[in-house]
Amino acid sequence: MTANPLFPRHHRRAGLALLVAVALSGVLTACDETPGPAGVGLAELAQRDVDAGAPGVIVRVDDGGGRVVELARQAPWTTADHVLSASDAFRMGSNTKTMVATVVLQLVAEQRLRLTDPVGKWLPGLVPNGDAITLRMLLGHTSGLFNYRDDPDVLKAFTGQDTRVWTPRELLAAATAHDPLFAPGTDYAYSNTNYVALGLVAEKVTGRSLGDLVQERIAGPLHLKRTYLVEGNDGTGESSALAHGYEPDAAHIAPLLPSGTPAGTAFAGPARSAGYVDTTFVNASTQWAAGGMVSTAPDWARFDSALLSGELLPPALLEEMQTTRPEEAAFPDRRYGLGLERVTTPCGTVWGHNGQVAGYSSEAYTDDTGKRTASVLTATIFGLAAPKAGAANRELVNAAVCAMLGKPVPATSTVPAG
Template sequence: MPSGGTHVVAHLPGRRARLPLAVAALLAAASAGALVRPAQAAQTPPAPHDRTLQRDLDRLVGASGGPPGAVAVLTRGDRTEVYRAGVADVRTGQPPRPTDHMRIASIAKAFSGAVALRLVDQGRLTLETTLGSRLPELPVAWHRVTLRQLLHHTSGLPDFTASPDFRAILAEDPHHVFDSRRLLEFAAGEPLAFRPGTRYQYSNSDNIAVALLAEAATGRRYEDLLKRLVYRPLGLEHTSLPHGHRLPRPALHGYAVDPPAPPEDVTELFDTSGVWASGAVVSTPKDLGRFIRGYAGGSLFSAHTRKEQLRFLPGAASEPAGPGVNSAGLALFRYATRCGVLYGHTGNTAGYTQLAAATPDGRKSLTFSITTQTSKSLKPALLNHLRKVQEDFACALLRH
């Protein structure tokens, strides 16, 4: 479910509530039964290109409360290095693979950014298009919010995932099917968090509004716009925006980890209609690398639009924060590491924490996926460990 923000634990009859959900609510899953411990199931990976990086990844998986599995893919032109540790599925012991499907969480926001900026290039939208001009049915107080502010997370829109009504529905039925195009109704009664354009605040509502603007401007469904404007131009064959709770196979399973209890599989705990354009995209490490090279490298839109995208707000971090010092552009973040700069996006949701980043020229990319959720308020020590390892991988990418 959504990434970032407050964590709430809700109790369901007959279920053990111990798994926080970033922003909205992470509801407890039924016991997964007897599971194979990752250390028992782990298989020896192929000989790594860099033993230090492999050791970093092994230690991350072996950390207390760490993920059952991790996979990092470094691509430099036509050369790709795959590092993996632990398992993709604790039941089978299958190792993680770059062709495994996974939930990319808030990296889906970069996909909505790609759609919106391509429509800006086509003249269907401008960065100053307001919600009121295209979506007059939304609250009057929201009408002056612009596309630029939505993509920059400076809109002030209240986050629909914080709504008590939204959380109550999930508590009652985690597989509840939402009308994705009406998700903003959960926040419609709340005032703006601040005057638009004056502050940065990460909000899942922003990218729902972006998708609705794209639909209003084109008369096409957002899912179709993703295919036409993003998947096909970049050759993404295993990326989709599904509704429902099923994950395509083969899959990199996501887990809640709370030692000494065994990991619990939360891969299909929630129906993704409740996050839609803000976090429901499914992809593979291989496809995600292809996407971020094109998107962060600027190949999808004009130099003028890219210049606007790269107007960064210093200190504004993605959720969770990526490696190095973070700054926010339009549906893109700048990660200033000790070895240089990458552009990308992160995400976290039940069972997953994700990073996709690329060099500004789009020639090199890093995707880094772990199979448990962490954020600044959920397992902060694990997040600090993760960011350090991500920066080591970023340096390896940038130095060669």
Template structure:
């Protein structure tokens, strides 16, 4: 087995998890750009922000810029919509650290583990079609899965399968980081995880594993008879009217997009990962979207607009993760009452969540996944914003112990 320094293994394993603890890495502060540098979102009316009033708007400006600079986030987009109260849409920092091009709100970004909400929605469409059942064993559809006759589709979607996460495998990490342009197939990445014993009996506990979502993507393909990219387009993206969201087949990346910066490298040095091939993440974390589409998707996925009420109720059966404040359903999480998912993939992080009781939506897009004081930068921003606008519902995704329990938020 190829050996990678333990610190590198820990850093990369978090790269596909919804929550992870990584060794803190010092980063130079990004060049500050005035917080009022914005471009309007499509539904933002005559301007990108309005309704919160000058005092609250100024407080949000200061809070967001303070977190961005302190966490070393090069560029950040924030979209906050609260019916009856107002909207706040801002871009701050830079999209390119070399040219100094400012961040703007009309950019595409890689959304990492937010892909899981789309893949599981596709799976649940097949449930509504009567073509699969959540309690079917994965072995009914995909051969060769360790303990596959006891692991159900439900176990996979709720992160309780016990399958070893392939992104935690040292050989996988070495092979990807040695050649980030490489194309991986779903069965190739699964094979890395299969070299390890399952970590627990199905349903016994929560463990965030990208292996689960790769398998669910394969189930969608086998049952539907269509490639995942085509099924998503026809049954999920088109009905949701998401015209700027896609599952790439390689490193393609629509313009305009910011440069992405990561330290998920063999050396630990910060590098530009914009054009890395995300095929290794596929159904678990390879998708691309923009602010407008993520705003729409936050409400759609949280309210079950594309699903039957019965199936959506199954999706929202949140179970404990072992981390206070955060529960997980079927490819969706609940953090402080905010329902949705976050994403992290080398170079980019996102958060897309919806607060049902206020019908509020929060979307964040960052062009780095480098942690600050052991915490993901997107979580720091989301926590700070919700402490200001919804103090009774603070997005506070926990920082779990890394090695023993890979956790719940990048693709991670």
């Protein structure tokens, strides 16, 4: 979402959070007090996060030694909508890209696709200069394609101000109506357009819907019971079981938006106390292959473990996925592979992704063996933009990742801004 007027990278990457709230309803195991900074436990750090302004947060940490931390916290004003549980379904945002990339690479393993295939081979006429843009470029965000979320009309749908249901082809058309950012393969720029194109390629080569491919190739074999792709606006109709997401209302979000954001930009939804709107049921049609997955913290940890341990891809293609390049200069601690990020943290290197859609921020990581996992799912994006909330969130993220790796949080550490 690099150039997006609403979500510049410093918002997409800053403190994507593990927030938790005043009312505990998740599973607190005996290990929920895993020491964080100065011996503070994850549960206390999660509560601090909520007290700082996060509407709700789910935290799950597995250190690979049989100890699993699962907890949820939420602000009291949110309980009338939904009592948050550590196993609740959650919109995973751009974590979706890792799963879509896995499907595409499985098709490469089956020799139905090649990383060197030009997108024009599979989507003739849909992508200008498509003969010069390869599937590898799409997977690694080096295509130069404009990010469709920067288009003003798409942005209105993303924030729920417009209820128009966008199709994947319409999203691709909205992007390609704009000039490319650079010549294919010459630079890096994170763009959701790349993954919409990849989703269409996967459907073209298989004759199956992307949602079916996810179920048949990943969710089914891994027994992920509450993981599915939203196709259209409401996916499988399971949205009533979602953890609720929230964004600051128009008055409160205005000072948090980046300069250059179109006037009047705000999220639609029923008003809530504390200056928020409920965005749970906002228009989801702009997500699809770029950010449309719904899952749970346990399900996503299972996926990350399977991927990094080699269950889903042959070694050569997992190595391709983990061959990274630097992201924008502002994020020196993050490198992007093929739908997978390598992140340097105060306690070591982890693999995974993060994501944001209206009312939901997610971070999901594992070690390089897939044995250890950490997930932090937060019920807001811009609720974390205030300095106090952002700092509390970063402290919690640090503690969760360090607990995953079995290390104490360095006293002076901060989470990378990315």
